[in-house]
Amino acid sequence: MxxxxxxxxxxxxxxxxxxxxxxxxxxxxxxxxxxxxxxxxxxxxxxxxxxxxxxxxxxxxxxxxxxxxxxxxHPIDKTVLEDITETDSVNSIFTNVMRSVVEAVSSTERGMDRRMLEDAVDTMVAATRWEFYGMGGSGVIALDAHHKFFRLGVSCVAYNDSHMQVMSAAQLDENAVAVVISHSGATKDIIESAEIAKKTGAKVIGILGKKNSEVAKHCDIPLCVSSREIALRLAPKAGRLMQLALLDTLFVAVAMRLVNEEGFDRLDKVKRALLGKII
CATH class of the missing domain: 1.10.10.10 (Winged helix-like DNA-binding domain superfamily/Winged helix DNA-binding domain)
Incomplete structure (x- = not known):
């Protein structure tokens, strides 16, 4: 049945x-x-x-x-992604994907709560520790965030393992920020991690795809991107790019506030180390 x-x-x-x-x-x-x-x-x-x-x-x-x-x-028709079907050409798929990204960029820019975005930057600047949590595809975004933010001299880590998330979240305090990333906003492990982090007094920032999601309820600052995508079929594409763009915005804004002469010297050291990897 x-x-x-x-x-x-x-x-x-x-x-x-x-x-x-x-x-x-x-x-x-x-x-x-x-x-x-x-x-x-x-x-x-x-x-x-x-x-x-x-x-x-x-x-x-x-x-x-x-x-x-x-x-x-539920019966699955020939639609794989919004307006794309399995009979479409590669050229047609490319055009559709690019249009969906442009649409998501425009919609996210119009819909972003700028005051809340400012609050997120202020909160991260004031913190002494940043942690990024994500599962699955969002776990990759969390790792990308760590790849950027750790250069700014603040204690920073990313976890895409649910056990590591809750163990680390339980040890946070009011000086820490936990950034939870979830396109659906309904991932059980992320909800649990956000809830635990908030109980410690840490500030919780959400990088989400739904304003009224379960994860948002446990976020002090829920930042939502906009994309039109079918869940539970293929992984989000435009939504993922919008989350990356939002984290890039936070990174640049936080860097401009935090980086002084000593910080620029640190960034230069990182750049020189990377140059050594180029043939």
Missing amino acids: DIFETIRSEMPTMRKSEQKVADLVLRSPDVVMNGSISEAATLAETSDPTVVRFCKQLGLKGFMELKLRLASA
Whole structure:
């Protein structure tokens, strides 16, 4: 029995509030599959706990398992990425990808909360330690951030292992900043790491793809990029580039505030060391 048949068979035994969630899933599986638990609750005019109870009623561990079951059961058409199909030429795919990036750049620039961006820079400048957390593709972005920020002379590290994240987050204090990176905003490990870091008194900055995501709830400063992409199918492309661009913005802004004559000397030493690697 697939997930849709299970929902229909269980609906008569559900509470009215849970039936609202069932109606939403049956009517708009794509919306549920690509959204957060809070978004699903809002659209169903109910609460997050009700969505969780709905999942348990179906014998699922939670909302993420529901999304995965929907992804496997929902009919997949020929669309692989938004407006791209498997019959498109390489030239057509290239054009579509470039347009999606341009669209994401424009949308992110228009939608960015500039005051919140300023707060993120101020927070990082005031900190004595920076930590970057990400899983999967976002883990690569975290490592890239570390590759930039560690040159500025502030204690800095990146973790893409969930165990290392929570162990390190538990040892932070009010002088530290944890930057959590998640396109979906629903990755369980990142939510847990952000929650632990915040409890220590550290400031938590989010580099996210959804304003109302679960991770955002645990961020002091949630910075959201904009991109139009299908989740749970192929890895985000434009969203990833926007997150990199946002981290580049933070890096340049923080560097301009932190780097003095001694800092420039440090950067020059790094540059000279790298020149030694070039034939």
